[in-house]
Amino acid sequence: MATNTNEQYDEIIQNCKITFLKKTADYGTSWRVYRTISVADQIYIKAKRIRTIQEIKTQRIGDDIKSEFEGILNYSIIGLIQLQINDDDQEQLPVAEVEKYYDGIVQNAKKLMQDKNHDYGEAWREMSQESFTDLTLAKILRIKQIIANEGKTVASEGIDANFYDIINYALFALILIAEGKQ
Numbered sequence: 748m749a750t751n752t753n754e755q756y757d758e759i760i761q762n763c764k765i766t767f768l769k770k771t772a773d774y775g776t777s778w779r780v781y782r783t784i785s786v787a788d789q790i791y792i793k794a795k796r797i798r799t800i801q802e803i804k805t806q807r808i809g810d811d812i813k814s815e816f817e818g819i820l821n822y823s824i825i826g827l828i829q830l831q832i833n834d835d836d837q838e839q840l841p842v843a844e845v846e847k848y849y850d851g852i853v854q855n856a857k858k859l860m861q862d863k864n865h866d867y868g869e870a871w872r873e874m875s876q877e878s879f880t881d882l883t884l885a886k887i888l889r890i891k892q893i894i895a896n897e898g899k900t901v902a903s904e905g906i907d908a909n910f911y912d913i914i915n916y917a918l919f920a921l922i923l924i925a926e927g928k929q
Contacts, residue, residue, distance in 0.1 A: 752864065753857075755922045760853050764846075767821045771845050778825050779838045783906060786826040787890045790913065793819050794883045801877055812876070813924050819883060820917040823910045827852045830907055856914045863915075871919040876929040879920040886913050 781789075793815045800806045810818075828848045840848075864871075886909045893899075893906050923929040 752869065752922070753861070755925070756857055756860065756918060759918055759921045759925070760857075763817050763820050764849055764853070766817065767824070767849060768842060768846060771842050776838065776840045776845060779829070779832075779840070781825065781829060783826060783829060784891065784894050786822055786829060787887050787894070789822045790819050790826075790883065791887045793822070794880055794887065797880045798877075798884070801880065812929075813921065816879075816917045816920045816924070820914050820921070823913045823917070824849055824852050826910045827907060830910075852914075856911050856918075859911055860915045860918070872923070874919070876920055876923065879916045882916050883913050886910075886916075 778786075797812050797815050800812060828845070831848065889903070890906050890909050893903075893909075898906070920929065
């Protein structure tokens with residue numbers, strides 16, 4: 748595993764992207780029927796499962812915490828793709844088009860990570876996996892509240908900014924897992 752954050756970021760994204768594109772090849776873009784609340788609920792379920800496993804220190808089904816964080820990352824990308832595509836009738840997208848959306852979102856997420864790392868000095872490296880889980884749950888609750896407010900915010904960022912933060916929280920957790928620190 749690379750030790751440079753940018754290289755680690757790219758390596759983890761590449762693994763998540765491979766899974767995402769393979770599932771797109773298998774299932775098509777069936778996720779196109781999801782409304783934003785449904786995407787948020789999928790992420791919520793995964794984060795709640797991680798939290799439960801963290802608290803009771805055991806699990807009964809095979810998917811590990813790492814795969815759940817990968818799912819959170821990919822569902823956040825689905826949420827952002829959905830926000831970009833206004834045509835609800837376009838349910839099936841070619842894999843190549845999905846890949847372009849994926850790459851564009853990842854590019855934006857990485858730039859955000861780089862900017863925040865500049866200002867925060869990679870403080871995330873000292874955080875616990877539990878914190879990444881809790882931050883993800885808080886962001887999902889914010890998304891749900893923004894949806895309840897019909898997308899309107901008074902002083903806060905929108906749904907998209909919350910999905911971008913969730914991508915980076917999941918990615919940080921995955922980097923630390925790969926380093927054997929979580």
